[in-house]
Amino acid sequence: MNYKSRRWRHLRAGVLRDAQYMCQEGLRYGRAVPATTVHHIWPADKYPEYRFARWNLLALSSEAHDAMHDRTTGQLTPLGEYWRRKTIPPT
Numbered sequence: 001m002n003y004k005s006r007r008w009r010h011l012r013a014g015v016l017r018d019a020q021y022m023c024q025e026g027l028r029y030g031r032a033v034p035a036t037t038v039h040h041i042w043p044a045d046k047y048p049e050y051r052f053a054r055w056n057l058l059a060l061s062s063e064a065h066d067a068m069h070d071r072t073t074g075q076l077t078p079l080g081e082y083w084r085r086k087t088i089p090p091t
Contacts, residue, residue: 001044001051011052012038019059025079026061035059039068041087043076055090058083 002008015038026033039058044051060068068080076084 025064
């Protein structure tokens with residue numbers, strides 16, 4: 001995934017704007033935390049067909065994004081799996 005591409009930068013900006021620059025994980029708990037990154041709920045490396053799908057993108061704080069992945073193995077954490085189970089690809 002090229003995170004410097006114009007397509008990604010435009011999509012990322014739209015996701016953050018739509019979320020009003022608020023972390024969606026923080027909002028689950030009533031916390032107003034600024035969103036600074038966009039997370040692929042269904043990982044882009046394993047599901048490349050979903051990499052530009054808006055339904056697959058979640059505005060998060062840097063801290064919340066780090067909590068979605070095991071940074072050693074690259075696998076989703078239980079929190080990341082929660083969001084993946086909750087987000088069903090459209091048919």
